[in-house]
Amino acid sequence: MISKLTDDIIFNPEKRNFPTFSLQRLLGQVFEPTEGCSVCILIDLEDMSLIKDFGFAKAEGHEVQKNAYKHFYLGLREGVMDALGMKGGEMFAYKPTYGSNLDLQDECWDTEGKQLSLDKDVYPNYDIILCISTWSATAPLTAKCKEFGFRGATLHGLNDVILNSGLAVDYNEVSADAEKIRLAMNKADSIEIDFTLEDGRVLTAWLGLDGQEAQKSHGLCKGTQPDVANLPAGEIYYVPTDARGQFPMKYEDGTLGVLDVENRNIIRSTLIEGNQATIDEHNQRLKDDPMTGTLGELGFGTQVLPVSGQDIQDEKVLGTCHLATGRDDHLGGDIVPTMFKKHENSTHDDILFAPHKTPNFDISEVRMNRGDLQEIIIQHFKPSDFVLRAARV
Incomplete structure (x- = not known):
């Protein structure tokens, strides 16, 4: 794509026009093949009571987590999983690490409010794990993927600008x-x-x-x-x-x-x-x-x-x-x-x-x-x- 851009746009990237964000295109390009893969979403929350019935989506703040719910959780369930031949689509919450790339605690919670284990209930049971969080989890999840065999993506700090530019591009x-x-x-x-x-x-x-x-x-x-x-x-x-x-x-x-x-x-x-x-x-x-x-x-x-x-x-x-x-x-x-x-x-x-x-x-x-x-x-x-x-x- 750089070869198709003028110097003016390269030096002034705010002038670049981006396609509309498509979760199907993003996941299809990043994780090909997706057919038959089970997928889930991880978010971090300080108040674990807010994961039950997606309470964080109605609470003040939690912009990253709301983007995870609106654009990824709902997107998966509103046709993307079917189009890509995927299954699952569950969401889990874990406690914030309060530091970039610190190891995650093992405890997590599902959207019914039930406490689970990342090592026992999440990592072994999904082929693709999307971590949309406040703090980066790339390092700990890279270690865990080698242990449990999954593929994944970390998307910390997700905001509207990122959705409409950095995640809207052609990843090939x-x-x-x-x-x-x-x-x-x-x-x-x-x-x-x-x-x-x-x-x-x-x-x-x-x-x-x-x-x-x-x-x-x-x-x-x-x-x-x-x-x-x-x-x-x-x-x-x-x-x-x-x-x-x-x-x-x-x-x-x-x-x-x-x-x-x-x-x-x-x-x-x-x-x-x-x-x-x-x-x-x-x-x-x-x-x-x-x-x-x-x-x-x-x-x-x-x-x-x-x-x-x-x-x-x-x-x-x-x-x-x-x-x-x-x-x-x-x-x-x-x-x-x-x-x-x-x-x-x-x-x-x-x-x-x-x-x-x-x-x-x-x-x-x-x-x-x-x-x-x-x-x-x-x-x-x-x-x-x-x-x-x-x-x-």
Whole structure:
């Protein structure tokens, strides 16, 4: 699809016209074949009484869960399951994890209010599991799919923008675009990222990749092999083997800091502007459990999508990149939950660099080193000519 888009639309994705969201098209493309597959939906809820008779659908808030009910649960039962030859369609709720990619508790509840077990009553009994939640569950469900043999998709933070753009696209085209860019960036030795701050300072982060195979999150779980797609999809990523240098960090409260990295680990944060207490809290966390500062992912978006306000889609936008700290076992990495001091620390937390997310600094340039060659990948949050040529082959 990128090959069919003008540069104006690529650099201004809000101008792109998307087809109407179709659950049948999405599930048919992502999970082919679907004939004979049993499917269910997982959501997270703080108040488990609200799963009974879909009480959350009438309660205040719960926008993600309401989207799961309206567009997926009802969609499955109003013709999509029949059209795709699927069965089941049940919904279950589990307790929120309150952290990205933390393991799920085993207890869950059905829509009659009955308490069940994910391990005993859900994972073994469904071929396809759709997890539409507040917090990402990609890592724990990737581990569970290998144990129980199901396929699935995680769609955390689901909102109307995502439904009408990132989930409305043709996923065969998403996969093809991601593969073209993956091949262009495959077997990189290292990546260098220059960040220009408002005061003119330039910070550089270097990430060692050791010529590894680039991987792709492309949204397809075709066939019968256990796998979990993260939707919306559309990125290529690496598991860093080393990292050093500096990069800026914008915290949730708006505080800006500079992070120093040595031997793949964030070792300290220094205040640029904002709340010193936020910086102190992060430094204490790094001191208490150094694994929380280990870099476990470097990713690049490969799709032309509008900003949704949710990182799950916004990190897939062409011209953005992201780092992640914490567990990376679901990406083929070596950082597993047992390596953290306590369970609640074993998250996988994305740090997205994008104009809407980090307007206080610019990604002035991203460079890929491979053998004796160096290629520019991103300049000022825009894909380089090298990337666009690859995408248009």
